[in-house]
Amino acid sequence: MAEAGAPIGILGGTFDPIHYGHLRLAEEAADQCRLERVLLVPAALPNLRAAPGTPAQHRAAMARLAAAGNARLEVDDRELRREGTSYTVDTLAELRCELGAARALCLILGADAFMRLPAWSRWLELFDLCHVVVAARPGYDLTLEAAREPDIARQWQRRKLGEIQQLQRAPAGAIARIDIPLLEISATDLRARMSRGASVEYLLPHAVVDYIAAHRLYRL
Ligand code: ATP
Numbered sequence: 001m002a003e004a005g006a007p008i009g010i011l012g013g014t015f016d017p018i019h020y021g022h023l024r025l026a027e028e029a030a031d032q033c034r035l036e037r038v039l040l041v042p043a044a045l046p047n048l049r050a051a052p053g054t055p056a057q058h059r060a061a062m063a064r065l066a067a068a069g070n071a072r073l074e075v076d077d078r079e080l081r082r083e084g085t086s087y088t089v090d091t092l093a094e095l096r097c098e099l100g101a102a103r104a105l106c107l108i109l110g111a112d113a114f115m116r117l118p119a120w121s122r123w124l125e126l127f128d129l130c131h132v133v134v135a136a137r138p139g140y141d142l143t144l145e146a147a148r149e150p151d152i153a154r155q156w157q158r159r160k161l162g163e164i165q166q167l168q169r170a171p172a173g174a175i176a177r178i179d180i181p182l183l184e185i186s187a188t189d190l191r192a193r194m195s196r197g198a199s200v201e202y203l204l205p206h207a208v209v210d211y212i213a214a215h216r217l218y219r220l
Contacts, residue, residue, distance in 0.1 A: 007024040007104035007167060009038035010095065010130070012079075014090055014187065016052040017212065018066045021110075021137075021185040022075075028180040029108045029133050029169040030072045033167055038108065039076040039095075039118045040067060043086040046120055053191070054217055056080045065207040083211065087121045094128040104171050105130035111140035131167055131174045138184040142177065192219035 009029050013022060018040070026038040042060045045051055052059060060077050061073055067073035072178070079086040080093065107130045111116070114134040117123050126132065136142050146152050148217060159175040160166065167176055190200050195218060212218060 001038045002085050004100070004102035004104070004171070006034055006036035006195055007106050008095070008099060009033065009035040009133070010041060010076075010092070011038055011107050011108040012041040012043055012082045012091070014046060014049070014052045015040070016054050016187050017059065017204060017208055017218070018063045018188060019208075021183045023109060023205070024183055025108060025135055025180060026073060027070075028178055031070075032164055032178045033106055033133055033140075033176065034165075035072065036105060037072045039074055041079055041091060042123055044080045045085045047085050047087060047121060048116065051111045056064060056087075058211075058215060058217060062211055063209045065211055067203050068207070069136065073157075084159060089120070089122045089125050089129070092187045096109050096129050101115060102171055104167055106133045106167065107131070108133045108135070109139040110135055111142045111145070113138055114142070115140065115145050115149060115199065118149070127155070127173050130172050131170075131176060132159075133167075133176050133178055135178050136182060138182045139154060186205065191218055 011026050029035060030038050039062050044056050060075060060080060063075045064132055067075055104117060107126065109132060112135060133153060145157050156175055159173060160178045161174045164176050167174060186204050190203060193200050
């Protein structure tokens with residue numbers, strides 16, 4: 001595998017706005033899975049939720065500010081350049097073509113996103129294209145909830161890794177769990193705080209707070 005290069009992480013989201021829950025998740029995945037870098041991929045029009053309230057160029061600009069200064073983080077805006085609904089499977093297929101068949105790709109998901117995977121377009125094809133790396137999130141008991149959802153439980157049993165280092169041995173197909181510090185931060189809560197004029201400082205990078213204020217987003 002050495003010649004294929006270290007694995008690449010992909011963290012998609014609406015990032016409306018990006019916050020320390022996302023950033024810590026990316027950083028933990030990079031460390032624990034020994035990723036070369038993590039691509040932050042803002043979604044234009046997500047398939048399974050309402051269109052984000054904030055224009056895509058602002059969400060991408062905030063993600064760029066958040067990633068600045070971290071050599072392992074990079075914003076990939078391909079979904080914003082593509083027409084129509086953003087399907088992760090299309091993004092992964094493009095990356096697979098660009099990075100070659102041998103490179104390990106790791107799709108990084110919080111527990112809430114992982115539990116919703118069976119609703120994603122062509123979700124089983126994802127395992128042909130990448131590994132899935134999943135982390136807990138406050139309010140979601142991963143083990144319990146994965147067992148409750150039969151489609152997830154089946155894939156989990158079939159694909160779960162004992163040792164995270166095994167991710168490097170194949171380009172795709174495994175599910176790995178990482179432990180991260182639980183941060184009770186969500187973009188929904190941040191938007192609610194800002195709309196009532198409450199502070200969001202220390203829940204997301206200061207540069208992002210400044211950007212939000214300068215562009216009068218979320219009525220901050
Ligand atoms: P919203 O509240 O608008 O739904 P969000 O905070 O959940 O937004 P998304 O952009 O939907 O953020 O999330 C992108 C990815 O980051 C998902 O895989 C999600 O599970 C993960 N994630 C977001 N916040 C956290 C957190 N605090 N801890 C762990 N994972 C998180």
